[in-house]
Amino acid sequence: MGYLNSVLSSSSNQVHADDAPVSGGGLSQNGKFSYGYASSPGKRSSMEDFYETRIDGVDGEVVGLFGVFDGHGGARAAEYVKQNLFSNLIRHPKFISDTKSAIADAYSHTDSEFLKSENTQNRDAGSTASTAILVGDRLLVANVGDSRAVICRGGNAIAVSRDHKPDQTDERQRIEDAGGFVMWAGTWRVGGVLAVSRAFGDRLLKQYVVADPEIQEEKVDSSLEFLILASDGLWDVVTNEEAVSMVKPIKDPEDAAKRLMHEAYQRGSADNITVVVVRFPGDQEGDQEGSSSHGGSG
Structure with a gap:
């Protein structure tokens, strides 16, 4: 697609677990x-x-x-x-x-x-x-x-930006309206599992x-x-x-x-x-x- 990507703007050398920063x-x-x-x-x-x-x-x-x-x-x-x-x-x-x-x-x-x-x-x-x-x-x-x-x-x-957390009033409402629930498990979690309310x-x-x-x-x-x-x-x-x-x-x-x-x-x-x-x-x-x-x- 004819990208203008120069070497500078490439970040494909992603860090892996055993690598230094x-x-x-x-x-x-x-x-x-x-x-x-x-x-x-x-x-x-x-x-x-x-x-x-x-x-x-x-x-x-x-x-x-x-x-x-x-x-x-x-x-x-x-x-x-x-x-x-x-x-x-x-x-x-x-x-x-x-x-x-x-x-x-x-x-x-x-x-x-x-x-x-x-x-x-x-x-x-x-x-x-x-x-x-x-x-x-x-x-x-x-x-x-x-x-x-x-x-x-x-x-x-x-x-x-706003952090999407399950205990925010509108996020909790959206989750409950969809049939889900938010509960405390060390922190507020969707379904007792996930500590963010929006994700890929x-x-x-x-x-x-x-x-x-x-x-x-x-x-x-x-x-x-x-x-x-x-x-x-x-x-x-x-x-x-x-x-x-x-x-x-x-x-x-x-x-x-x-x-x-x-x-x-x-x-x-x-x-x-x-x-x-x-x-x-x-x-x-x-x-x-x-x-x-x-x-x-x-």
């Missing part, structure tokens, strides 16, 4: 944004987090696609979503003309295709997906599950645990400084405000992502930790020396 980054060809990622199994013996950072061209537009996918019940669902969600999205005929409906369709289609591919499996894998799509001066954040997206705008930390996969709970994304749109202007996407391995131990204040002084987004990953580990996060940081140059016109170190695998 990985990191990397890149810069869009039009200079509109730079990004970095860092991912580590943390204190866990298995790695179920995946990420995708991709720069592509659709109808002459440079598009940035960033995602964090936190698997449960095995890595298969998270890996499948990483490999298929963005391809399904940019192939959608309304990707440019009606991006929100294209995102909702791509989430739904990817979920149903994964469930079809799972027929032979007797395990019940699932995954969150927190994604950020950059098209022109639009930033669209779509979320399913409890990975989270936070922006820094005008110096302030603003959550641009989770075939046995599918009528309650949907993959419908909540989508929020932000304008990319001079007040938008950066975006943080991360799995709950970060957010379990670091607040939105703390994360933003740590990233602020670090111009290189790969270094910023690594800083957050290390901080979460040092604070005792018990989970896999994956962080993607996207920086917008609106607040640093002409300050390009910070981006010369991109592309290393750190």
Whole structure:
């Protein structure tokens, strides 16, 4: 499909359980944004987090696609979503003309295709997906599950996604209306099993645990400084405000992502930790020396 993918924007060298943490980054060809990622199994013996950072061209537009996918019940669902969600999205005929409906369709289609591919499996894998799509001066954040997206705008930390937890009033209502139940089992869980109320996969709970994304749109202007996407391995131990204040002084987004990953580990996060940081140059016109170190695998 004639992708503009450079070596920089490829993240196919996914970390595996026995590997050290990985990191990397890149810069869009039009200079509109730079990004970095860092991912580590943390204190866990298995790695179920995946990420995708991709720069592509659709109808002459440079598009940035960033995602964090936190698997449960095995890595298969998270890996499948990483490999298929963005391809399904940019192939959608309304990707440019009606991006929100294209995102909702791509989430739904990817979920149903994964469930079809799972027929032979007797395990019940699932995954969150927190994604950020950059098209022109639009930033669209779509979320399913409890990975989270936070922006820094005008110096302030603003959550641009909502964690989907079963005890939220509207989520509990939706689950009960579908014939399910929410109960306490160490934390609030759907059917006493799953601690997120929306996810890809989770075939046995599918009528309650949907993959419908909540989508929020932000304008990319001079007040938008950066975006943080991360799995709950970060957010379990670091607040939105703390994360933003740590990233602020670090111009290189790969270094910023690594800083957050290390901080979460040092604070005792018990989970896999994956962080993607996207920086917008609106607040640093002409300050390009910070981006010369991109592309290393750190």
